[in-house]
Amino acid sequence: MNVLKSLGKLIWGNPDNPELIKITNGELYLVRPNFSIKGTRECIFHTAQATVRRTGVEWQYQIVISRVFDEGEEELQDEEEESEEEKVFLIDESLKFRKGQIEGLTTFSWRDLSGDPDDLFEFVCDISITAHTVNAFEYTVYNCMFERKYRKPRDEASEQDIQSFIFDTELKIDQNDKTPPSTPKNRSSFNKSSTTPTSASTTPMRARNTESPSTPTKTSIKLELPGGGSLKTISIIDVDVELHIFDPNTATFLMQSPLATASILKGNNYEYWLIIEDDTKRHITQRIEPRMNPVFNSTQHCLIWVYFEGFDLVYSFLIRFRDLDNETNFKRKFTSAMYETLNETKAKEEEQEYLMNAYLDEDVEMIDARVSDEEESEEETDSSEEDDDSDNINTESKGDSVNTQLAVGHKLDRSFVLKGNKIGVFKHTDDDRIEPASDINNISKPQGKKFNPSKMMLHEGDSNMILMDKNDAHSLYKMDLEYGKVVEEWKVHDVIPVENIFPINKFAQGTGEKSILGLSHNSIYSIDPRLPNFKLVDDKRRQYVTKNDFISGATDASGHIAVGTEKGDIKLFDSLGKIAKTNLPAMGSAIKGIDVTSDGKWLIATTDKYLLLINTEIKSDHEGRTGFQKSFAKDEKPKAKRLQLKPEHLTMMEHDVNFTPARFNTGEQALEKTIVTSTGPFVITWNFRRVKQGKLYDYQIKRYSDNIVADNFKYGQDKSIVVTLPHDVTLIKKTHLSTPTKSALSPSKKSASRSTNNIVKSFDNY
Structure with missing residues (x-):
C-alpha cells in the first residue's frame, strides 16, 4: 500500500x-x-x-x-x-x-x-x-x-x-435479526453521509425540541447559512423523519438517513428555513420558497420537494414522517411558512385548510368528477385513433426578433404568431398540418408610427386583431386582417390604463361582438369602440380604492368574469359593476393566466410554479349555482388543487419551472377534456377527467430543442396543439406526447450521471 x-x-x-x-x-x-x-x-x-x-x-x-x-x-x-x-x-x-x-x-x-x-x-x-x-x-x-x-x-x-474499508467477507449476519429485507441489517453501521447539494451545511445536529411539535420553540438558534454567514432563528417545529434522495439513473428514492430530524426555523421578516439533520451531520439547509415545488403525500406519509443548485443541478428529496400527528402539524407549519414567505403576512384562520389542501397530493375525487356517457365515449374514440404523422415544423427566418405571442382562430383555420413588428399567419390544412399562409409586416399606428405590439387578441369573427402597445397604456389599436393594416386607434381613458384585455364572453371572438373587457391594476371595465370619444364604459366598471394588482382575466360562455391578481387572489364576478361574489385566498404567487370552462364550473389559474384547478360549484345550492353567481358559505370554500410536475421529474429534466398560461381545449360544441401548458422546452397536457378524479399527475409531455413561447389547442378539439418556439411554429398531435420517463425528459440520452446515495428503501409509487 x-x-x-x-x-x-x-x-x-x-x-x-x-x-x-x-x-x-x-x-x-x-x-x-x-x-x-x-x-x-x-x-x-x-x-x-x-x-x-x-x-x-x-x-x-x-x-x-x-x-x-x-x-x-x-x-x-x-x-x-x-x-x-x-x-x-x-x-x-x-x-x-x-x-x-x-x-x-x-x-x-x-x-x-x-x-x-x-x-x-x-x-x-x-x-x-x-x-x-x-x-x-x-x-x-x-x-x-x-x-x-x-x-x-x-x-x-x-x-x-x-x-478499515476492506470488506470482511467472513462477517456473519445475526440470524435473530428481524429487520425487513428492504432495510439495513445493522442500522448502526449504515453510512449516513449524504449526496446533498454542495452548499448544504455540515453542522452537527442540535438537541431535539422536547416540546409538543405543535408548540413553537422559543429557543434562539444560530443558523449557519449555505452561502456563508449566519442568521438568528427560532425553531417552530421538529419532527422525526426518514430522509431520501431521488436517483434519476434508477428512478427511485434512495435512503440518506433512516432517522433524522426535520425542522422549520423562523428568521426575520417572514423568512423560513427547512433543516434536515441527524446525529452525524446536517444534510439540508434550504429556504422555504415556491421553487421547492413541494408535495405532501398522505398515502405514503411523506413530503417531496426539489433543491436547485446553480443553473443545471436539480435534486429531489423526500422525507417520510414517522408519526401521524407530527405529519399533520408539520404540514400546517410548512404551508403557513410558505404563505407568509410569499405574502409577508399571516394567513387567516379560515384560510388554513384551503392552503393545506392545495399542497396535498391525494387521489381524492373532486366534486363534479362524474363522467357523462358522451365524455367517456369521446375519450375512448380518441385513444383508439392511430397517428403515424410526424411533427410539421415551419421555420421562419431568424432575425433579431423572436416569437412572443400566439392567437388561434375561432372562425378561420388560422393561427397568428407575433414576432416583433410583424405577424405571421399560418394555415391549418385539411390533413391536420400547419403551413405558412402570409406575413403582416411593418405594423404601424394610423399616424404611420411603427410599434412592436405587446399583446394581440382576435376580434369580430377573426376579421380583426386588437393590439396593445406597452409604451401607450391608454390606447388600443384595431387591425383589419384582410388588409393587414391598423385602421383604428381606440382612446380608452385619459387616466385609467389598459394593462390587459380579454373577450366579453368565452366565444365572443367568433361572433360580431364589438365590446371587450379591460383591466387596470385596480379596476375591471368594458371597452366599447362605438363610443364617440373615450371607449371605456363608465357604468360597466368595477373600481377598487386599494391597489389589487389585477393582471389576468377570463370569462365563461355566459359572461361571468374571473380575475387573477399579482398577489395570487382570484375574484369571481357575476357581471361588471358589482362587487365580487367570491374571493379565493391568495397562495402568494401571481396569477399570470386564467381560463374558465364554458359552463363556468371549473377554472384553471396559472402561476410560475404550479396550476390551480378550482371547482366553482356550490354543493349546497339546489339551483346549481357557482361562485360566480353566489358567495360560498364560510365552510364551503372550494378546495383548490395544485397541478405541478413531480419533483423527481424536475430532477430528470434539470430545469426550473415557469409555466405558460394554461388553457382548456375550447369550442362551442366541444367538451373540455384536456389542459395544456408548457415550461421551458416542454409542452405538457393533463387529462381533465382524471384530474377531476384526483389523478393530479396524469400528464403527458414532450421535449423540444428550444424553449416554448406559447401554446394552445386548435379551436373546437383537443387532438392538435399549436406550439410556438422562438423562431418556429409547429402543430403537434396530442398522441405524440408521452408519459414522463428519463429518456423523454433528459436533455440527451447520454446526459451526465448524477451521484446519489445508496438504495435502502425506494418509493416507486409514492
Missing part, C-alpha cells in the same frame, strides 16, 4: 481530469444467490472497462462500468432497440466493495443496491491487466470511500483508515 500511496499525485494530480484510474478490459456480471429463480450468473457487458470518476460534487466519486463495442457493433446497435451503455455506482462503504479471484482472474465485487438484497455486481478483469493496475484501482476506491465518509482529503487518511 505504501508504494501505491506514492502514486497519489499520478492518480489524483490533475483536478481537471474527471477520470482517476481505469481498467481497460474486463467483463461485467450480475451474480445472484444459488437459490435465485433468475439464475446465479448473468453477463451484463461482455466487453467493458471500469473507471473511477469524479462527480463534480465534493467528496463524491463513482465507479463507472462502460460497455465497449466491437468494430461495427455500435452501428448495428443503433439500428436496433436502444441498449444501456454504462452503469454508474456511487462509491460508498455500503457497497461492500471487495477484491477476489475466479479461475485465476482478479475480480471486483459490490452490492447491487437497486436490486435484490443478496445480488452482487462483479467486474472480472481481463488476463492482460497487471497486478499493479488492479491494486491501484482497489486502493483508489478505498481512498474515495474515506473522502466520502469523513469529508476531508485522502492525504489525511492513515494506513489504518484505508484498511
Whole structure:
C-alpha cells in the first residue's frame, strides 16, 4: 500500500481530469444467490472497462462500468432497440466493495443496491491487466470511500483508515435479526453521509425540541447559512423523519438517513428555513420558497420537494414522517411558512385548510368528477385513433426578433404568431398540418408610427386583431386582417390604463361582438369602440380604492368574469359593476393566466410554479349555482388543487419551472377534456377527467430543442396543439406526447450521471 500511496499525485494530480484510474478490459456480471429463480450468473457487458470518476460534487466519486463495442457493433446497435451503455455506482462503504479471484482472474465485487438484497455486481478483469493496475484501482476506491465518509482529503487518511474499508467477507449476519429485507441489517453501521447539494451545511445536529411539535420553540438558534454567514432563528417545529434522495439513473428514492430530524426555523421578516439533520451531520439547509415545488403525500406519509443548485443541478428529496400527528402539524407549519414567505403576512384562520389542501397530493375525487356517457365515449374514440404523422415544423427566418405571442382562430383555420413588428399567419390544412399562409409586416399606428405590439387578441369573427402597445397604456389599436393594416386607434381613458384585455364572453371572438373587457391594476371595465370619444364604459366598471394588482382575466360562455391578481387572489364576478361574489385566498404567487370552462364550473389559474384547478360549484345550492353567481358559505370554500410536475421529474429534466398560461381545449360544441401548458422546452397536457378524479399527475409531455413561447389547442378539439418556439411554429398531435420517463425528459440520452446515495428503501409509487 505504501508504494501505491506514492502514486497519489499520478492518480489524483490533475483536478481537471474527471477520470482517476481505469481498467481497460474486463467483463461485467450480475451474480445472484444459488437459490435465485433468475439464475446465479448473468453477463451484463461482455466487453467493458471500469473507471473511477469524479462527480463534480465534493467528496463524491463513482465507479463507472462502460460497455465497449466491437468494430461495427455500435452501428448495428443503433439500428436496433436502444441498449444501456454504462452503469454508474456511487462509491460508498455500503457497497461492500471487495477484491477476489475466479479461475485465476482478479475480480471486483459490490452490492447491487437497486436490486435484490443478496445480488452482487462483479467486474472480472481481463488476463492482460497487471497486478499493479488492479491494486491501484482497489486502493483508489478505498481512498474515495474515506473522502466520502469523513469529508476531508485522502492525504489525511492513515494506513489504518484505508484498511478499515476492506470488506470482511467472513462477517456473519445475526440470524435473530428481524429487520425487513428492504432495510439495513445493522442500522448502526449504515453510512449516513449524504449526496446533498454542495452548499448544504455540515453542522452537527442540535438537541431535539422536547416540546409538543405543535408548540413553537422559543429557543434562539444560530443558523449557519449555505452561502456563508449566519442568521438568528427560532425553531417552530421538529419532527422525526426518514430522509431520501431521488436517483434519476434508477428512478427511485434512495435512503440518506433512516432517522433524522426535520425542522422549520423562523428568521426575520417572514423568512423560513427547512433543516434536515441527524446525529452525524446536517444534510439540508434550504429556504422555504415556491421553487421547492413541494408535495405532501398522505398515502405514503411523506413530503417531496426539489433543491436547485446553480443553473443545471436539480435534486429531489423526500422525507417520510414517522408519526401521524407530527405529519399533520408539520404540514400546517410548512404551508403557513410558505404563505407568509410569499405574502409577508399571516394567513387567516379560515384560510388554513384551503392552503393545506392545495399542497396535498391525494387521489381524492373532486366534486363534479362524474363522467357523462358522451365524455367517456369521446375519450375512448380518441385513444383508439392511430397517428403515424410526424411533427410539421415551419421555420421562419431568424432575425433579431423572436416569437412572443400566439392567437388561434375561432372562425378561420388560422393561427397568428407575433414576432416583433410583424405577424405571421399560418394555415391549418385539411390533413391536420400547419403551413405558412402570409406575413403582416411593418405594423404601424394610423399616424404611420411603427410599434412592436405587446399583446394581440382576435376580434369580430377573426376579421380583426386588437393590439396593445406597452409604451401607450391608454390606447388600443384595431387591425383589419384582410388588409393587414391598423385602421383604428381606440382612446380608452385619459387616466385609467389598459394593462390587459380579454373577450366579453368565452366565444365572443367568433361572433360580431364589438365590446371587450379591460383591466387596470385596480379596476375591471368594458371597452366599447362605438363610443364617440373615450371607449371605456363608465357604468360597466368595477373600481377598487386599494391597489389589487389585477393582471389576468377570463370569462365563461355566459359572461361571468374571473380575475387573477399579482398577489395570487382570484375574484369571481357575476357581471361588471358589482362587487365580487367570491374571493379565493391568495397562495402568494401571481396569477399570470386564467381560463374558465364554458359552463363556468371549473377554472384553471396559472402561476410560475404550479396550476390551480378550482371547482366553482356550490354543493349546497339546489339551483346549481357557482361562485360566480353566489358567495360560498364560510365552510364551503372550494378546495383548490395544485397541478405541478413531480419533483423527481424536475430532477430528470434539470430545469426550473415557469409555466405558460394554461388553457382548456375550447369550442362551442366541444367538451373540455384536456389542459395544456408548457415550461421551458416542454409542452405538457393533463387529462381533465382524471384530474377531476384526483389523478393530479396524469400528464403527458414532450421535449423540444428550444424553449416554448406559447401554446394552445386548435379551436373546437383537443387532438392538435399549436406550439410556438422562438423562431418556429409547429402543430403537434396530442398522441405524440408521452408519459414522463428519463429518456423523454433528459436533455440527451447520454446526459451526465448524477451521484446519489445508496438504495435502502425506494418509493416507486409514492
